[in-house]
Amino acid sequence: MNDSARRSQILTAALTQGLLHEEHSPLVAFLDWERVQLNVEHLLGAFPRGIPVLHAFAVKANPLVPVLARLGELGMGAEVASDGELSAALAAGMTPERLVFDSPAKSWGELRRALGLGAALNVDNFQELARVRSIIEESGSDSEIGIRLNPQVGAGSIAAMSTASAHSKFGVPLRDPGMREQLIEAYLASPWLRRAHTHVGSQGCPLPLIAEGVNELVRFADEVNFRAGYAQIRTLDIGGGLPVDFATDAPISAFNDYVAALAEGAPRLFSGDYEIVTEFGRSILAKHGFIATYVEYTKQVGGRRVAITHAGAQVATRTVFMPEAWPLRVEGFDSAGAPKPAAVTEIQDVAGPCCFAGDLVARGRELPVLEQGDIVALLDTGAYYASNPFHYNSLPVPPVYGIEHAGTAPEFTEIRGAVQHELQLAR
Ligand SMILES: Cc1ncc(COP(=O)(O)O)c(C=O)c1O
Known part of the structure; x- marks a missing residue:
């Protein structure tokens, strides 16, 4: 049929x-649901075996609690970008260690809640880093914490969906003068920064561009770890963004192509030195x-x-x-x-x-x-x-x-x- x-x-x-x-x-x-399940199974099978990967579904793509609960049963975690999305993921039965909190505008309240729960968190900018530091010094936290980098590798075909452009509002702009060094020093001064994150963009970003951005992330983590003298950054969160084919009926998403593009464009990602987090949204559900x-x-x-x-x-x-x-x-x-x-x-x-x-x-x-x-x-x-x-x-x-x-x-x-x-x- x-x-x-x-x-x-x-x-x-x-x-x-x-x-x-x-x-x-x-x-x-x-x-x-049959198609969603097939697609998630395909995703889980696409990444190299032996490397721990958490596939955190981007809740913005579909925040309905029964959907999140089902994706949780299929083995996914969740990427949340607001208090509301965090509540939805928790209501769906996802435990904090399967969550990642991203947002460029986290309020004090959102930071305290995520850090109090022990959910992983990607810091967007240096002002937010100062807030996170003060909360950790005050109350401690079990959260895995990273910083979002903007590798500034350029935009895809939809400017509004491209987050690694020169002027994107997201993350720390890695290629702006002095930023790379400032960022490395921030990591070296904060041993609790154990992750690094990037999300190059969503629909419209070609796979080689995504791989180029991820490669910048890996190079950055390698540099921090070399300068630190130990494996300070252990986890790389490579975001989502696998484009969806809106023109034809394709039962499953091109996760194998995505992994092949990463293996070619960012080979050290799969070296075994890093655990991986992904944040796919549309490629999990759009076609189904x-x-x-x-x-x-x-x-x-x-x-x-x-x-x-x-x-x-x-x-x-x-x-x-x-x-x-x-x-x-x-x-x-x-x-x-x-x-x-x-x-x-x-x-x-x-x-x-x-x-x-x-x-x-x-x-x-x-x-x-x-x-x-x-x-x-x-x-x-x-x-x-x-x-x-x-x-x-x-x-x-x-x-x-x-x-x-x-x-x-x-x-x-x-x-x-x-x-x-x-x-x-x-x-
Ligand atoms: C930080 C982050 N992660 C993941 C996603 C999900 O992207 P997609 O639905 O294209 O996979 C987005 C989308 O806006 C995002 O901003």
């Missing part, structure tokens, strides 16, 4: 069970989720057909505001969940419900002719989409369902119920 047929089967089952319903539930998200919504109305405007649905900027925020950087595949189904015939196509816009003209998830796209009552699926939205809603127009937050046995007889479990946002705000 191809992936489109798999989605059709899921939609048909969801319609039969009333989970997707024109009147009561016109916008729903799904996550295919989709959003389904009813076509509420259609119209012809200026000679173009427009399908008006319930999925717009509130669930596909990046796609709506940066359409060139974040295009999504759109698939049409009839009201029973059967694929629309591909023979009859037309150039169409697919719009969301939000009150601004740019609220389009597809523009001038050739698609099977969409009619009132049809269902539209937005593909590859398992990460950073329905689980991270934008609260414009007080639209309801859509329910998210996990699917077991998607390829045979789909069974659904509720990951998140629908939230009437209006009421939530009034509380």
Whole structure:
């Protein structure tokens, strides 16, 4: 069964069970657990055996507690970047030693909580380092602590996602005059700094660029350890950022390619001298989720057909505001969940419900002719989409369902119920 047929089967089952319903539930998200499990198993098998690796899922990609709990059961930890994400990971049953706290803006409260719990922490800048030092001197901590380096190796194709550019707001800029030495001295003066971290960027960063940034990290750690005269830095946190293929159906992510690129571009990473932490987000979930919504109305405007649905900027925020950087595949189904015939196509816009003209998830796209009552699926939205809603127009937050046995007889479990946002705000 191809992936489109798999989605059709899921939609048909969801319609039969009333989970997707024109009147009561016109916008729903799904996550295919079998595919997620396959993908995580692939990740766990991709790294060289014999080197301890913690794969910390980047919670920003999907902060829903049942999702984190499932990823924990599959062997992952979590990378958190706020008090809220830390709470979500703990609520999901993750223990502090499987957590990493990153953020460029950690407050005193967040630092105290993470250090008090013993979660690993990556310091972003020298001012934060001074705070961390004062907390440790005051109360001690079991946390593994590192500093985030910006290797300044350049940007990928999406500037907003590139964190190793010359002017990025993240980390200590390694190539700025005097910074490397200042950083080395900070390590030598603080024997409790046992880690170093970098995250070159997310979608749009080619693998050789990521490997180049990681290689800078390894070179830096080697230099600190040489100057210290012992293996002070023991763990390298290489971030996430494996790009996702938003153009085709690919059941698993290219973790083998990622590891091969690192073996070539940053060979000392796998020397056995360092433990490794990764922070993958989108590559874990994006391909295994989709959003389904009813076509509420259609119209012809200026000679173009427009399908008006319930999925717009509130669930596909990046796609709506940066359409060139974040295009999504759109698939049409009839009201029973059967694929629309591909023979009859037309150039169409697919719009969301939000009150601004740019609220389009597809523009001038050739698609099977969409009619009132049809269902539209937005593909590859398992990460950073329905689980991270934008609260414009007080639209309801859509329910998210996990699917077991998607390829045979789909069974659904509720990951998140629908939230009437209006009421939530009034509380
Ligand atoms: C520090 C850090 N780690 C990991 C990630 C996850 O990136 P991705 O979802 O592309 O794997 C991000 C994304 O913003 C990040 O900022």
